[in-house]
Amino acid sequence: MNVTTTRGWDEFMEGIWKQNPTFVMILGMCPTLAVTVSAVNALSMGISTALVLIASCGLVSMMRNVTPKEVRIAVYIVIIATFVTAVDYAIQAISLALYDALGAFIQLIVVNCIILGRAEAHAAKNPPIPAMVNAAGMGAGFTIGLLSLGVVREILGAGTLFGVSLFGASFQPWVIMVLPPGGFFVLGSWLLFFAWLERRKQRKLAETAENV
Amino acid sequence: MSASIEIRSAPHVASPRTVEKIMRHVVWSLLPICAFFVAQYGISALASIAVITGACLLTERVFVRTGTQAGSLNDYSAVITGLLLALTLPPGFPLWMGAVAGFVAIALGKALFGGIGFNVFNPALVGRAFVQAAFPTAIATYTPSFVAGRFSEFIPSSLAWPFMLPPDTATWLQSKHLDALAGATPLAKWKFDGVMAGAGELLTSLSGNMAVGPSPLLILLCGIYLAARRYMDWRIPAAILGSAGLTAWILFGLDPVRYPNPFFMLFSGGLILGAVYMATDMATSPVTPKGMWVYGALIGLLTVVIRYYSGLPEGVMYAILIANAASPLIERITQPTPFGKSAMAGMGRRRKGATYPLNPGYISREDASAVTPKKRFLPNKPHKAADKPVKKP
Numbered sequence: 001m002n003v004t005t006t007r008g009w010d011e012f013m014e015g016i017w018k019q020n021p022t023f024v025m026i027l028g029m030c031p032t033l034a035v036t037v038s039a040v041n042a043l044s045m046g047i048s049t050a051l052v053l054i055a056s057c058g059l060v061s062m063m064r065n066v067t068p069k070e071v072r073i074a075v076y077i078v079i080i081a082t083f084v085t086a087v088d089y090a091i092q093a094i095s096l097a098l099y100d101a102l103g104a105f106i107q108l109i110v111v112n113c114i115i116l117g118r119a120e121a122h123a124a125k126n127p128p129i130p131a132m133v134n135a136a137g138m139g140a141g142f143t144i145g146l147l148s149l150g151v152v153r154e155i156l157g158a159g160t161l162f163g164v165s166l167f168g169a170s171f172q173p174w175v176i177m178v179l180p181p182g183g184f185f186v187l188g189s190w191l192l193f194f195a196w197l198e199r200r201k202q203r204k205l206a207e208t209a210e211n212v
Numbered sequence: 213m214s215a216s217i218e219i220r221s222a223p224h225v226a227s228p229r230t231v232e233k234i235m236r237h238v239v240w241s242l243l244p245i246c247a248f249f250v251a252q253y254g255i256s257a258l259a260s261i262a263v264i265t266g267a268c269l270l271t272e273r274v275f276v277r278t279g280t281q282a283g284s285l286n287d288y289s290a291v292i293t294g295l296l297l298a299l300t301l302p303p304g305f306p307l308w309m310g311a312v313a314g315f316v317a318i319a320l321g322k323a324l325f326g327g328i329g330f331n332v333f334n335p336a337l338v339g340r341a342f343v344q345a346a347f348p349t350a351i352a353t354y355t356p357s358f359v360a361g362r363f364s365e366f367i368p369s370s371l372a373w374p375f376m377l378p379p380d381t382a383t384w385l386q387s388k389h390l391d392a393l394a395g396a397t398p399l400a401k402w403k404f405d406g407v408m409a410g411a412g413e414l415l416t417s418l419s420g421n422m423a424v425g426p427s428p429l430l431i432l433l434c435g436i437y438l439a440a441r442r443y444m445d446w447r448i449p450a451a452i453l454g455s456a457g458l459t460a461w462i463l464f465g466l467d468p469v470r471y472p473n474p475f476f477m478l479f480s481g482g483l484i485l486g487a488v489y490m491a492t493d494m495a496t497s498p499v500t501p502k503g504m505w506v507y508g509a510l511i512g513l514l515t516v517v518i519r520y521y522s523g524l525p526e527g528v529m530y531a532i533l534i535a536n537a538a539s540p541l542i543e544r545i546t547q548p549t550p551f552g553k554s555a556m557a558g559m560g561r562r563r564k565g566a567t568y569p570l571n572p573g574y575i576s577r578e579d580a581s582a583v584t585p586k587k588r589f590l591p592n593k594p595h596k597a598a599d600k601p602v603k604k605p
Contacts, residue, residue: 159375172309172377176346185320 008133015137021114022145023194028114031105032146033183039162041101042150043143048091048106050139052083053115057123057135064124076119077110084109114142145190152186153177229442231328234494235288237443241434242295242489248426252417253303253355254362256370263307265294267314275323289328293317296336296489299425300482300529301343304355304367304381308374309347313339333536334493337529344529353381354397354423359388397423399481399525402472414479428484435488444492447501451508452487452515453478459516471520483515486528496536503539503546510542511535 021027031049036042056079060067067075088106092099099106109115118138123131155161157178159171176182250257272290297317301310317339325331344351355367369378398409413419417427438444460477478484491497491511498507511531518527 167375170377172306172347172350172372172375174346175348176342179345181345 011130011134012137015141020141020145021138022142023190028112035102035105036146036149036153036183037178038154039150042146044098045102046143046146048087049109049142052087052109053118053135053139054132055083056080056115057118058128058132060119060123061126061128061131076116080115081110114138148190149186153182232287234443235292239288239291241438245426245431245434246295248430249299252357256367257303259307259370260303260305260310261298264298264310264314265291267311268294268318271315271318287328290318293335297339299485300340302354304369306350306372306378307370309343309350313343316342329495331495333533334490334496337490337533340529350378355381356390356423403525408472408476411475425482428479431484431488445504447504448492448497448508449487451505452491452512455509455512456483456516459513477516481526482528486532491532496539498539498543500543500546500548503542506542506546507535507539
């Protein structure tokens with residue numbers, strides 16, 4: 001029992017850190033760059049993608065033994081599209097303003113490469129529970145990725161965080177941060193940061209190996 | 213006892229003109245211009261120059277120390293970037309924004325590409341383009357020169373708190389009994405109000421209460437010094453000014469009411485500074501003589517087109533950045549014919565000019581990693597084989 005839970009935890013953490021879809025695999029860049037203008041947008045986009053990811057991976061995994069190999073992609077798309085439609089209506093019901101801000105990117109979750117990639121690479125080969133755990137990890141990783149972009153862009157671009165003003169009325173907004181170039185700059189800076197972390201870790205590992 | 217033998221690859225003959233020496237001379241030639249700028253705008257300009265150059269040097273030091281960037285702090289290139297950046301920004305530009313501009317100039321404009329000599333775009337202009345997009349209001353807020361008391365008090369917007377909005381300049385101008393129009397640059401006045409500045413005012417920048425940079429005459433003099441000492445190629449400024457002047461002259465001839473005279477076009481705004489100091493940056497301009505003419509002509513043309521037909525009053529920065537991006541391509545199509553390739557070979561149906569794309573000695577930095585074509589081109593027809601990849605670049 002203990003062994004399986006640690007394995008499940010590892011599987012979950014895989015998506016958040018080692019194979020983070022945004023910062024390691026660089027997947028799903030369209031929504032990452034387009035909707036991260038504010039932290040709220042980024043968070044809701046991340047959560048919707050995660051929900052679709054978990055549900056569709058679960059279903060794909062349950063149907064993996066009855067799906068003919070030749071039409072599997074079509075089956076995945078139908079499954080994913082079903083859940084995307086559900087999420088789409090749910091967001092409309094919860095907040096129309098948010099729905100307008102996210103625009104077409106909710107519908108475009110259907111063709112998000114993270115979801116299709118997880119379905120093909122993991123869910124189609126594993127039983128439902130591990131598949132859903134892995135999907136949850138990936139979804140959480142994607143949400144964290146979007147959120148880290150959205151937070152930086154909202155703080156610099158508008159001086160607010162989740163709509164709460166941080167600096168008072170006389171804040172000078174950095175217009176470029178809410179424009180498309182800002183998305184690229186912030187994404188590049190995060191990638192730089194994570195690459196630096198990784199390199200430092202490897203150097204330390206090499207040093208300890210030498211000392212031993 | 214025995215002399216050590218050092219074995220290394222070419223080049224073996226070192227010229228006395230090192231990077232450090234060239235850069236040092238550029239800095240020296242910039243000093244009179246900076247002094248003029250300070251005389252015009254007082255301590256605000258001085259603080260702006262100091263803070264921006266400091267930010268550039270600090271960023272350079274960080275990236276050189278982490279080993280991610282070629283070059284060293286002593287090569288003066290970061291000083292040039294800082295000084296030029298300060299000269300292109302309004303004197304009352306908030307100092308914290310200046311520091312952001314300096315950081316972006318070195319980090320995004322230079323360090324990311326690998327340091328000195330590897331950058332594609334002029335670092336100073338990358339910094340300026342960033343702050344232009346980030347703080348469009350602050351960068352368009354100019355103040356008149358030679359304001360009374362400029363050596364004892366700052367322009368209020370200079371001292372804005374980091375991340376805070378700069379105070380309004382219009383009220384400060386009113387307290388100095390100057391109208392708001394005095395804070396507009398000659399180009400903005402022409403573009404939005406149809407007012408043209410006089411020739412003498414433009415050339416010397418000496419008449420008071422005009423929002424202009426350092427005198428174009430002074431910049432040209434410093435440029436002539438650099439060109440005479442061969443620290444700068446004269447072809448690029450000549451091509452830029454010639455092409456901008458020609459385009460403006462043709463348009464002026466077509467419709468003198470709508471377009472300003474070519475003189476105004478050449479000596480207003482940052483065209484002279486851009487032509488002499490920004491476009492001639494060695495890492496970002498073509499190395500072939502023919503390419504320099506093409507490059508300069510492109511900048512001149514784009515500047516006039518942007519000034520006339522876009523919403524922006526000034527277009528030098530974007531013109532130079534676009535031409536920077538085009539310069540590897542310009543180099544590629546203006547390769548000189550090497551000795552031994554007869555001029556006749558270039559005649560007839562063969563393509564003129566660009567030959568020998570595969571000889572590393574001739575190749576621009578972009579082609580340095582060019583792959584030799586597959587051997588299947590070579591048998592029997594060596595000449596055609598050499599030309600083949602050029603035909604459809």
